[in-house]
Amino acid sequence: MKEKLSREEVLHVANLARIKLTEGEIEKYQVELKKLLTDVEKINEVEGYDEDILIACWDEFARLRKDEVGNMLDPKQVVENAPHHAGNYIEVPVVIGESEGA
Amino acid sequence: MSNYISTVGVEVHVELKTKTKIFSNSENGYGQMANSLTNVVDLAYPGTLPTLNEEVINLAIRAATILNCNIQRKMHFDRKNYFYPDISKNYQITQNDTPIGYDGYVEIETSSGEKEKIYIEEMHIEEDTCKSAHRGNRTLLDFNRAGVPLIEIVTKPCMKSGEEVKLYLEKLRELLSFGNISDCKIEEGSMRADVNVSLRKEESDPLGIKAEIKNIGSISNAKLGVEKEIERQTKLYDNGETFLPQTRRFDDKLGDTVLMRVKETGNDYRYFPEPDIPYVIITEEMIEKAKKEIPMLPDERREKYKELGVSDINTTKLVANRSLSDYFNTLLEEKTNFKTASNLLLGDIAAYLNKKEKEITETTLTKERFLELIKLMDNNTLTSKNLKDILNEVLESTEKIEEIMKEKGIENITNDDEIKSIIQKIIEENKESVNDYKNGHDRAIKYLMGQVMKETKGKANPKLAMDILTSCLQEL
Numbered sequence: 001m002k003e004k005l006s007r008e009e010v011l012h013v014a015n016l017a018r019i020k021l022t023e024g025e026i027e028k029y030q031v032e033l034k035k036l037l038t039d040v041e042k043i044n045e046v047e048g049y050d051e052d053i054l055i056a057c058w059d060e061f062a063r064l065r066k067d068e069v070g071n072m073l074d075p076k077q078v079v080e081n082a083p084h085h086a087g088n089y090i091e092v093p094v095v096i097g098e099s100e101g102a
Numbered sequence: 103m104s105n106y107i108s109t110v111g112v113e114v115h116v117e118l119k120t121k122t123k124i125f126s127n128s129e130n131g132y133g134q135m136a137n138s139l140t141n142v143v144d145l146a147y148p149g150t151l152p153t154l155n156e157e158v159i160n161l162a163i164r165a166a167t168i169l170n171c172n173i174q175r176k177m178h179f180d181r182k183n184y185f186y187p188d189i190s191k192n193y194q195i196t197q198n199d200t201p202i203g204y205d206g207y208v209e210i211e212t213s214s215g216e217k218e219k220i221y222i223e224e225m226h227i228e229e230d231t232c233k234s235a236h237r238g239n240r241t242l243l244d245f246n247r248a249g250v251p252l253i254e255i256v257t258k259p260c261m262k263s264g265e266e267v268k269l270y271l272e273k274l275r276e277l278l279s280f281g282n283i284s285d286c287k288i289e290e291g292s293m294r295a296d297v298n299v300s301l302r303k304e305e306s307d308p309l310g311i312k313a314e315i316k317n318i319g320s321i322s323n324a325k326l327g328v329e330k331e332i333e334r335q336t337k338l339y340d341n342g343e344t345f346l347p348q349t350r351r352f353d354d355k356l357g358d359t360v361l362m363r364v365k366e367t368g369n370d371y372r373y374f375p376e377p378d379i380p381y382v383i384i385t386e387e388m389i390e391k392a393k394k395e396i397p398m399l400p401d402e403r404r405e406k407y408k409e410l411g412v413s414d415i416n417t418t419k420l421v422a423n424r425s426l427s428d429y430f431n432t433l434l435e436e437k438t439n440f441k442t443a444s445n446l447l448l449g450d451i452a453a454y455l456n457k458k459e460k461e462i463t464e465t466t467l468t469k470e471r472f473l474e475l476i477k478l479m480d481n482n483t484l485t486s487k488n489l490k491d492i493l494n495e496v497l498e499s500t501e502k503i504e505e506i507m508k509e510k511g512i513e514n515i516t517n518d519d520e521i522k523s524i525i526q527k528i529i530e531e532n533k534e535s536v537n538d539y540k541n542g543h544d545r546a547i548k549y550l551m552g553q554v555m556k557e558t559k560g561k562a563n564p565k566l567a568m569d570i571l572t573s574c575l576q577e578l
Binding site: 018060071072091094 | 126129136138139140145154178183237239241243370372377380381383
């Protein structure tokens with residue numbers, strides 16, 4: 001088993017986290033992130049390990065909410081709580097080239 | 103003739119018709135003032151937690167049933183992580199591992215009349231994102247749409263042409279809107295389709311390089327987009343060129359697809375189970391309830407209408423008009439003339455509704471009054487011409503139709519003997535025209551008919567009078 005992550009793997013994770021790393025940090029995380037992953041892999045050694053516990057760690061099942069409308073916020077409050085707004089819209093810097101979810 | 107086999111798969115997002123959002127109790131609405139339908143959960147304020155709306159599960163089970171899917175009995179949600187301002191949590195809650203429905207199909211009818219199954223890989227529940235609009239170097243966000251419940255329906259890559267995609271989308275829209283699951287209004291974004299297109303040489307080859315077409319604004323554009331994309335990829339391969347997997351969008355003005363971005367690396371959404379929502383158990387009772395609530399679906403309506411003697415063309419028109427079809431269905435248990443009922447609804451009544459921009463339920467035509475109207479038309483007490491004269495009153499007042507007729511002085515002679523004696527009188531007085539008719543001048547009968555109407559001051563039922571006149575002339 002290799003002892004550290006590749007440079008590319010660290011840069012990929014940094015990109016996902018939207019952070020810039022210095023050369024020194026890249027080298028540091030190649031070792032530290034690998035150690036972290038090795039620790040997590042220890043879970044596999046647990047006997048009688050139940051995968052369900054990773055999804056929900058309690059015995060209760062989801063309780064469903066009735067489809068009834070409750071209180072909503074005043075749009076003024078909503079936009080004033082954001083750093084920037086234009087009229088009733090929240091305003092943010094444009095982000096191009098990223099994927100949209102739904 | 104192309105030397106390639108095209109493969110097309112479709113992903114459709116449909117907004118569910120619930121009162122509230124999927125994970126919060128703010129209103130699920132459209133066309134309201136920006137950011138007026140939100141609360142702290144939709145805006146992802148720290149410390150807020152999702153609470154799952156039971157109606158979302160109910161509608162999703164109903165949709166899965168209509169789409170012939172197997173239903174997951176124990177399911178969970180997952181987080182799809184990505185960085186974009188349309189989702190303030192920085193992840194979307196969706197279902198990656200345990201979609202509520204899987205392995206289903208929709209049956210389409212091709213232009214040659216053959217039935218064909220379009221296979222559904224899976225159908226999952228997720229939340230919609232907020233709506234973003236770009237203005238120069240700024241983006242404006244409206245969170246009214248954030249958290250609106252969606253189902254995403256993913257087909258297997260089983261289609262080959264734009265035509266099949268069109269038929270599939272039309273069928274899906276029909277099923278989901280008649281199932282009261284969604285409005286399926288493409289122009290308002292409550293139904294959105296993305297298509298994946300690739301080409302390969304042989305059936306045995308792996309699937310070719312994929313282009314995904316997004317932002318398709320109508321079903322006809324989905325068909326055109328697929329056709330244009332097949333054309334584009336064919337040209338590239340024919341020229342010995344290749345391309346990278348990519349996302350394209352359909353440009354309305356160009357009537358073609360244009361490149362949005364090249365997918366150099368696969369998306370890394372780092373899915374993991376959503377820890378804030380425990381397992382959801384779907385019980386037999388929930389499935390039974392959802393099944394019971396499925397309204398009569400289009401295919402069943404078509405069959406029923408034909409059985410009742412409604413013409414093919416009227417059947418098609420009725421099923422295409424949901425509110426008239428629902429109104430028509432309220433008569434199904436009654437003993438009435440369904441042919442007359444469909445003619446009335448799709449004729450004068452539909453014309454009135456179009457003109458006044460009204461729904462049938464906004465008129466005063468209760469089932470009882472409609473049954474009265476059908477009866478009056480059937481026994482010739484009321485003629486089509488008379489109906490035109492009193493239609494506004496019929497649809498705007500609550501008076502009995504016979505009363506309206508009396509007020510308007512509409513009194514038709516429906517007695518056969520009475521009409522017959524008038525006709526015999528006319529025949530006696532117009533021997534010349536009778537001779538003309540017998541000598542093959544068809545126009546003469548129109549003159550005689552005119553005389554009958556004159557004599558009766560327009561009160562003879564024209565159809566009845568014409569029938570009697572024709573038989574009297576033939577007997578001579």
